[in-house]
Amino acid sequence: MTVTTPDLVEPATQEMPGRAGAATGQRRGAIATSIMMVLALLWLFPLAWAVINSFREYTYTQTHGYLSFGGWTLHNYKQAWEQGQFGLHFKNSLIITVPAVAITLLLASMVGFVLARFSFRLNLALLGFFLAANMLPPQALLVPVFRMFKDISLPLFMSDTGSMLNSYWSLILVNVAFQLGFCTFVLSNYMKTIPHEIYESAEIDGANVWRQYWQLTLPLVRPALAALAVLEVTWIYNEFFWATVLMSRTDKFPITSALNNLRGQFFTDTNLVAAGSVMVALPVLIVFFVLQRQFVSGLTLGATKG
């Protein structure tokens, strides 16, 4: 499969463009359709394979090989859940993701509002300040952030280790700081489509800036907020780097970085890993299927002018 993927592209290159248009011949259309179908199934295969094998007994697949049929069981899920402490890690993910997304959207919408509502001379610089921060490689900031967090002590009710390192706060704040740029950019673009007359009449009615933001702009940009919320939930849930380096205690790991627990040092039960992977993927897959439109529009709002 590894080698065939690029190969399959070749025929597609020649056939596809001709097909996209009107009736250039049904035969070419049929070829194009079947190539697409094969590619699409190929793309679905890895996940399907993980799902299938997550339901199979390890001993059965060991004796009969993976190209067999049978050995169905639910046991992998139970074992993965217990051995990987999935309950704990899902809770950690929830504790980190929900506040991080909420704070990101709140702060980004405030900056976006100011950028869209007023035309200060520094607007562009401000946008660049946030947007560039979003694109810096996080590893480039690792040393100072790591060391700084180590030195910041938090009261015990905020962090049971008494330090910023190994606390949920560190991950929430870092995620917010990193996601702000993208969200600000998308939201300010979206807010610029709001006609300015609305603000003028609001001003005449005596609404101050905060009320204009809170009661006028925010309700109007609800679609963009929804799209970004979906996208940010997936991104922050999937975040791996900071969660790995800022948390040294495994019981604090969010689910994405906790999967490693399922891998023994010398021995790996692939079916168990499959069950774990499916469980980790499940929340984002649900989000994806239920809120597909929001997800796509969130991603593309940033690429094209909203």
Added chain:
Amino acid sequence: MTATESHATTSGRGSSAAPKPRRRRRLSITDRIVVGLMVAVPALLVLWLVWLPAMGSVALSFGTWNGIGSVDQIKWVGFQNYHDIATIYPPFWPAMRHNLIWLVFLFVFPTMLGILLAVVLDGNMRFGRFYQTAFYLPVVLSLALIGFIWQLFYSRDQGLLNDVFHTQVDWYGDPKINLWAVLVATAWRHTGYVMLLYLAGLKSVDNSLREAAAVDGANQVQTFFRVVFPVMRPINVIVLVIVVIESLRAFDLVWVINKGRNGLEIIAALVSQNVVGEATRYGFGSALAVIMMVISSVFIAIYLRIVFKEEQR
């Protein structure tokens, strides 16, 4: 910085900017404070957690420090770290090469395929939605998770590939091939991402352009390369920048496999090894980080230029 300065410009320009249709009164003092805070709070957060650490990395890269003692234990050594990286740090050049291979591979295969798929799916194809869904399904998964999912193919004793071909290849472990194995797994996700971005771009192309080209007798291929592709220049560059940044940031997949050793050295993993690994060499790690930062800043600059141009339109 930002808050106060925007204040100054508000009051200064508030009335002079009036010729535009947006007539605005001067902001009251409370409003100005509110506006200031709305910008200052997020800006300070980003300053604290992104820009100051970025500058910190640059500063630390000129010293040696094990990170245990306080800041005044840093010994300043000038460019020594950079010199050591280039001369006596074995994984550095392989890492640079791997990152470059990563970039070229991502660009040549998944990016091109993603663009191609977008162009095909942009027409009203039957089952178009199904295909789209299939291709961007992996985009919602984290790369760390993708590493685990692909282990089901790559594992030496239990992987599908070895089962089918009756081989004993350790796809993730063999330093001669593991980079390629990882790249294929990455491509699985990257293709859909590019397709999605490109589809959005294609939707924004004015359809009358296509019609005009058709009237002039251009076929589909000509229309795409001569008309649509040039119009999509901003998207093209953004996709290019994303590919570069992604391949420079590559980390998750490699880290879950073997923490970036044994054929999978990449620059992001080297930074982490020097900071959270057994040996804490902060100065050395920072110098590696700065190298990453310098390379990425070129492309960030390109990206910002496009965004600003679009903004000013």
